[in-house]
Amino acid sequence: MALAGKVALVTGGAQGIGRAAVQSLLQSSAKVAVLDLNKTCGEQCKAQLDAEFGEGQCTFIQCDVSNGDALRDAFQTTMDKFGRLDIVINNAGINNEKNWEKTIQVNLTSVIKGTYLALEHMSKEYGKEGGTIINVSSMAAFLHSPHQPVYTATKHGVIGFTRAMADASITGDYGVRINVLCPAFVDTPLLQTVEQEDNMGKFFKFKDDFKLRLGQGVGFGVIQGQRGLMSRPKSRNVDAVRAGSGVLERTRFQTRTS
Numbered sequence: 001m002a003l004a005g006k007v008a009l010v011t012g013g014a015q016g017i018g019r020a021a022v023q024s025l026l027q028s029s030a031k032v033a034v035l036d037l038n039k040t041c042g043e044q045c046k047a048q049l050d051a052e053f054g055e056g057q058c059t060f061i062q063c064d065v066s067n068g069d070a071l072r073d074a075f076q077t078t079m080d081k082f083g084r085l086d087i088v089i090n091n092a093g094i095n096n097e098k099n100w101e102k103t104i105q106v107n108l109t110s111v112i113k114g115t116y117l118a119l120e121h122m123s124k125e126y127g128k129e130g131g132t133i134i135n136v137s138s139m140a141a142f143l144h145s146p147h148q149p150v151y152t153a154t155k156h157g158v159i160g161f162t163r164a165m166a167d168a169s170i171t172g173d174y175g176v177r178i179n180v181l182c183p184a185f186v187d188t189p190l191l192q193t194v195e196q197e198d199n200m201g202k203f204f205k206f207k208d209d210f211k212l213r214l215g216q217g218v219g220f221g222v223i224q225g226q227r228g229l230m231s232r233p234k235s236r237n238v239d240a241v242r243a244g245s246g247v248l249e250r251t252r253f254q255t256r257t258s
């Protein structure tokens with residue numbers, strides 16, 4: 001799909017699934033603002049993308065999405081740099097049952113804030129031209145595990161919020177398509193945190209149950225994210241959920257296999 005002339009903003013875009021999305025957007029000729037907390041990773045990411053796609057196609061903005069003012073500023077910086085905004089992917093997420101309040105802030109509150117900010121810049125309600133929002137949930141929203149209660153709650157929340165907002169967009173004629181993506185297991189640094197007591201707290205002891213599900217793929221595929229960028233020939237299914245129709249519509253599609 002050609003996205004020439006379009007501008008995208010991706011949170012948590014310096015690595016993992018977000019980085020893969022950034023790469024894909026650049027390949028489709030969009031310009032991209034990469035927001036991430038991790039400065040080192042973000043700067044490395046930008047340097048690699050500049051080398052591949054040429055300077056000026058993307059920008060890195062260090063931003064903690066759980067800081068509302070910083071997130072607002074990052075949206076404005078994107079507007080100042082590229083002059084418009086068409087696509088927002090609220091992707092940044094963490095897996096931390098020990099600091100579960102932070103998990104709610106990053107995985108749910110920031111997605112809500114990011115959606116509202118995106119609407120301010122894209123919705124016809126604000127006199128803008130419309131656009132697309134994709135909020136990243138998880139397969140965990142469908143298949144709960146004793147290992148991740150709060151993570152699961154946040155991902156349920158992202159689906160519920162996104163469905164309601166998609167309905168609001170249709171009913172209010174915002175001109176903004178709002179969807180939620182529910183990936184299965186993806187081999188990224190986030191997936192490694194399931195084995196770390198620092199992240200899992202008292203639920204750490206359930207890690208074998210979780211790994212069993214992981215090993216079985218729970219009937220889904222494991223897709224390879226950045227740190228290899230979909231380069232391993234394994235099954236690569238991503239479940240997408242289209243919100244807004246009143247019914248959760250799950251579509252499984254495969255990424256490339258070579």
Ligand SMILES: NC(=O)c1ccc[n+]([C@@H]2O[C@H](COP(=O)([O-])OP(=O)(O)OC[C@H]3O[C@@H](n4cnc5c(N)ncnc54)[C@H](O)[C@@H]3O)[C@@H](O)[C@H]2O)c1
Pocket residue numbers: 011012013014015016017018035036037038041063064065066091092093094106136137138139140182183184185186187188189190191225
């Ligand atoms: N990896 C999986 O198996 C999997 C499965 C389903 C859903 N998801 C979801 O996909 C999204 C991306 O996950 P991933 O696997 O690519 O993770 P990842 O850890 O590889 O990447 C997440 C990125 O978000 C950034 N980030 C974290 N906290 C941030 C904050 N407060 N502000 C700004 N940036 C922040 C990190 O620095 C990192 O670059 C998350 O929402 C995650 O819950 C992942």
